[in-house]
Amino acid sequence: MDHFLNPRNVGSVDGPTGMAENEDCGDVATISLRVDGEQIVEARFQTTGCSGAIACCSAVTELLTGSALQVASELTAEDVIDYLDGLPTDKRGCAKMAAMAGLKAVRDALGAGD
Amino acid sequence: MIYLDYNASAPLHEAAYEAMQPFLGERSANASSLHRLGREARDAVEQAREYVGALMGAGSPENVFFTSGGTESDVWALRGVFEQKSNTERNSLLVSTVEHPAVLDTAAYLSKHGVDVQYIEVDSTGCLYRLPVTKKTRLVSVMAANNETGNLYNLKSMALWAQREGALIHTDAVQALGKIPVNVNQWGVDFCSVSAHKIGGPQGVGALYVHPDTSIGPLITGGGQERGHRSGTLNVAGIVGFGAVAKAIAGKIDERSRRMAALRDRLESQILTALKTVHVLGDLEHRLPNTTLLTVPGIKGEAIVLEMDAVGVAISTGAACSSGSGEPSSVLTAMRLANPKIQGAIRFSVGVENTEEEMDQAANAFIQCVERLLTVAGQIENV
Structure with a gap:
């Protein structure tokens, strides 16, 4: 609930190194990154999603910030769920959607595209 | 907490709370029992029937049958009509597409069991403009007020259309009761579902109005309570609470x-x-x-x-x-x-x-x- 009620890193990065949008069950999540060397120094998100999508996107930006790009490229929905200390069963899809948005942004930053 | 979810459930009215207390305690008894406590419970139920009937404009309280809530009342009205002796000339059920799931799911159930279910479409504001009743229509079911939009539907006009073709008409007035005048006699409907907890009564109690000239089979069979129309030990405290709140808001x-x-x-x-x-x-x-x-x-x-x-x-x-x-x-x-x-x-x-x-x-x-x-x-x- 904290990451839903007080989401971290809302918005979009100016001049992002990597940026991607992911859509699932009618929700859209956009994650943008700024990379310095091999490290993600800033990650931001926007989403039209439900409470779960907001909390998960917030968690993804926290997980990505400070992470090396290669490490970040292994981000999974389980990492997001663990970071949030669990999620209700009906919100686990939100973790998938947010993690995928983060991964796509990381791949964009790595220049690999989708 | 600022509570703005009355269409889901209204908080228990003080009059209901007070009226229910004795029947949850020292006056608790089976309303079918012959002893004094049983007779008192039965009297309290009949008193409540009068208050609820009056709030619905039901004429005689005998036209009101207590149920477990709005859903049971809806399901009973639909299945009770179609599960009586089959009428091959009239085997069509007409429902609006914005009905409560209690009606829509029952219509789907009846459809699987051979009833011809026809749906009345609404426009983008939820209004319906025509009621395609035919000589094959056995029952029409249109709600008095929608639970989500709050839209009101013109029951009087629809009842006239239904009657003109010889069809019965049921209305789910669960959301209308207590918020706008409900008068089943003036509307001219054959069946009307209401629920206690939407007007400040307890949860788990409702009623179905059945027009005295209309026959309907029971949904729940068993001990023959409610004059054989709805079996099951009466929820005395709940019914008394429903009656108390109906009395408290009548005329207001x-x-x-x-x-x-x-x-x-x-x-x-x-x-x-x-x-x-x-x-x-x-x-x-x-x-x-x-x-x-x-x-x-x-x-x-x-x-x-x-x-x-x-x-x-x-x-x-x-x-x-x-x-x-x-x-x-x-x-x-x-x-x-x-x-x-x-x-x-x-x-x-x-x-x-x-x-x-x-x-x-x-x-x-x-x-x-x-x-x-x-x-x-x-x-x-x-x-």
């Missing part, structure tokens, strides 16, 4: 209606003035005085409800969202609204116990909540 419906409308309008106007992205859904000229169904396209109603809850305001979504399925509201889907409007739907439903201050606080909380969620959605600049 117009006054209650005016107060609810003033509160609802105060809330709604503040929100619409502050947030240009918010729209009202439904038929604004003909809706329940206590209901406003708003939509904020682009953000999720579910997120608004949870955030409002966190600041102490209880409201409902117009759409259920479970991630992965995103099941939309059947009412708003029937109105053929665009998905963002359906997903962004929020229902406020006020009660006479609410205050002007609560409306102001709820409006402020809603405005802040929507602005924050629009920021998260990237639809307005970061603040």
